[in-house]
Amino acid sequence: MQEVRTRFAPSPTGFMHLGGLRSALYTYLFAKQNGGKFILRIEDTDQERFVEGATEVIYDTLRGCGIIWDEGPDIGGDYGPYIQSERKSLYLPYAKQLVEKGAAYYCFCTKEELDERRAACEAKGEVFKYDKHCLHLSKEEVQAKLDAGIPYVIRMNCPTTGETAYDDMVFGHLSFPNDTLDDMILIKTDGMPTYNFANVVDDHLMGITHVIRGMEYLSSTPKYNILYDAFGWEIPKYIHLTTVMRDAQHKLSKRDGDAYYSDFIEKGYLKEALINYLALVGWNPGDDREFFTMDELIQAFDVSHLNKSPGIFDVNKLTWMNGQYIAKMDFEEYLKMATPWFDKVLAGKGMDYRRLAELMQGRTEVFCQIPDMIAFLAKMPEFDPSLYVHKKMKCDETVAKENLEMILPVLESVVNWTEQNLHDTVMAAIEASGKKNGAVLWPLRIAISGQANTPGGAFEIAYLLGRDETLKRLRSALEKLH
RNA sequence: GGCCCCGUGGUCAAGCGGCCUAAGACACCGCCCUUUCACGGCGGUAACCCGGGUUCGAGUCCCGGCGGGGUCACCA
Numbered sequence: 001m002q003e004v005r006t007r008f009a010p011s012p013t014g015f016m017h018l019g020g021l022r023s024a025l026y027t028y029l030f031a032k033q034n035g036g037k038f039i040l041r042i043e044d045t046d047q048e049r050f051v052e053g054a055t056e057v058i059y060d061t062l063r064g065c066g067i068i069w070d071e072g073p074d075i076g077g078d079y080g081p082y083i084q085s086e087r088k089s090l091y092l093p094y095a096k097q098l099v100e101k102g103a104a105y106y107c108f109c110t111k112e113e114l115d116e117r118r119a120a121c122e123a124k125g126e127v128f129k130y131d132k133h134c135l136h137l138s139k140e141e142v143q144a145k146l147d148a149g150i151p152y153v154i155r156m157n158c159p160t161t162g163e164t165a166y167d168d169m170v171f172g173h174l175s176f177p178n179d180t181l182d183d184m185i186l187i188k189t190d191g192m193p194t195y196n197f198a199n200v201v202d203d204h205l206m207g208i209t210h211v212i213r214g215m216e217y218l219s220s221t222p223k224y225n226i227l228y229d230a231f232g233w234e235i236p237k238y239i240h241l242t243t244v245m246r247d248a249q250h251k252l253s254k255r256d257g258d259a260y261y262s263d264f265i266e267k268g269y270l271k272e273a274l275i276n277y278l279a280l281v282g283w284n285p286g287d288d289r290e291f292f293t294m295d296e297l298i299q300a301f302d303v304s305h306l307n308k309s310p311g312i313f314d315v316n317k318l319t320w321m322n323g324q325y326i327a328k329m330d331f332e333e334y335l336k337m338a339t340p341w342f343d344k345v346l347a348g349k350g351m352d353y354r355r356l357a358e359l360m361q362g363r364t365e366v367f368c369q370i371p372d373m374i375a376f377l378a379k380m381p382e383f384d385p386s387l388y389v390h391k392k393m394k395c396d397e398t399v400a401k402e403n404l405e406m407i408l409p410v411l412e413s414v415v416n417w418t419e420q421n422l423h424d425t426v427m428a429a430i431e432a433s434g435k436k437n438g439a440v441l442w443p444l445r446i447a448i449s450g451q452a453n454t455p456g457g458a459f460e461i462a463y464l465l466g467r468d469e470t471l472k473r474l475r476s477a478l479e480k481l482h
Numbered sequence: 483g484g485c486c487c488c489g490u491g492g493u494c495a496a497g498c499g500g501c502c503u504a505a506g507a508c509a510c511c512g513c514c515c516u517u518u519c520a521c522g523g524c525g526g527u528a529a530c531c532c533g534g535g536u537u538c539g540a541g542u543c544c545c546g547g548c549g550g551g552g553u554c555a556c557c558a
Binding site for chain 2: 009010011013043044045107111114118125126127128129151153171174175176177179180181182184185187188189190192194195196198199214215216217218219220240242243245247248249251277280281282284286287288290307308309310311312313314316317318319320321323327362363390393436437438439440441442444445446449451452453454455456457458459
């Protein structure tokens, strides 16, 4: 059986779009699952869009996520070079070969002429399609223009009748009327191939067996197939992937800051969680499993479980999943990753980060939420005394005042400020007073934190705050209750 | 607009003619646990876009409508 070879062919724009990342993931999974090769190819035929350092972004993102290529620009391979601009000289002869066969032709129409005709067409409410104007130039006429140095492009010669059909492994049998096909440009004026052409040539030359890409190519695929046929090349198998959406009518976009891998990493999402979640947008394992390592994904991946309808990227669920990953991560690793976020509000406070991290790890869903969650440790927030009211704790403002007055001297008596001492001393005092635990501990926590939700109970918070700060906050809270 | 794709709860989704008075997950709500929250446990609200067929029987097949998306570049 033929070895499976798949490829991910991004353009170096400087950012990794999540949709692209997911395509890369699936492409990688498919290759690995079939014991095949995954190839990375950089598509930079558009010189105007070249961005410095953009290929490194692609390398780092992919590798960081565990999507490892077997052949690519930086590691080579038997089918190089793997950067399209370095293959520049390779395409023209193929285009000429097509011209020989009558499957393509030189076109001397200028951009301006085309724009004019397009505008005229659209004014009439019609769809512009190249009118094969230059197809009818004689060989001599073409040669004369070529000799005169007139700029040209090479266009493919699409059939205008009949239809072209193909089978997609996700969408099934698809067929398109040929009269809707446009004679797309293969070679641009600058001599560079268009994406469309380079893709076909490269995929063939690199022995790609399965083309996996976004469904935006669904309707241009017939043209590619016509090209393959013209060359007499074998058409690869197609796996078109649905678009990843933000909601039913919008794609993930740059403007909303939810489109790029880096957007999420900067907010404190874990790449493992991101990959895991991304795998599940538009695909399911056929059972209830949701958590996957890369190896497990390779095992479980199955094209037949790829969805045909667009998937919405649910940040909510990603966030939940991220929290699950964080809760399970190695503590030291968590501490290391959380420290810069702690520093944002606690730098220089001498806070016990290790203890803080223990309390926070199980409550962190995304690292960027940390500063808001612990800001109260740095500065006592203003709070409404109604926070003291809690029915289940049998507490209201009056009870709070009474119990806080009772507990203040108890805390003042604690010299060795450890959680254990705090706990033992306070609990003993509560028991001696005959009061309910909650009726004392609830207002105590409120008094020193100023908020209903905190990463830990009264003892933990008191410990983190330290003796002086705790007592200061408690006295101040008491004053406000008068 | 032409062509193409898609259409199960708010979201992800199982379902590939009878097992569906439709799974599971996120979110939401309630209860339990707990010094709060979270975690965990238990329970709940919530869906087959509409209309025609085909069939003994349709969420599942076909057609139409509607809705959403994609594509119509010397961008990739």
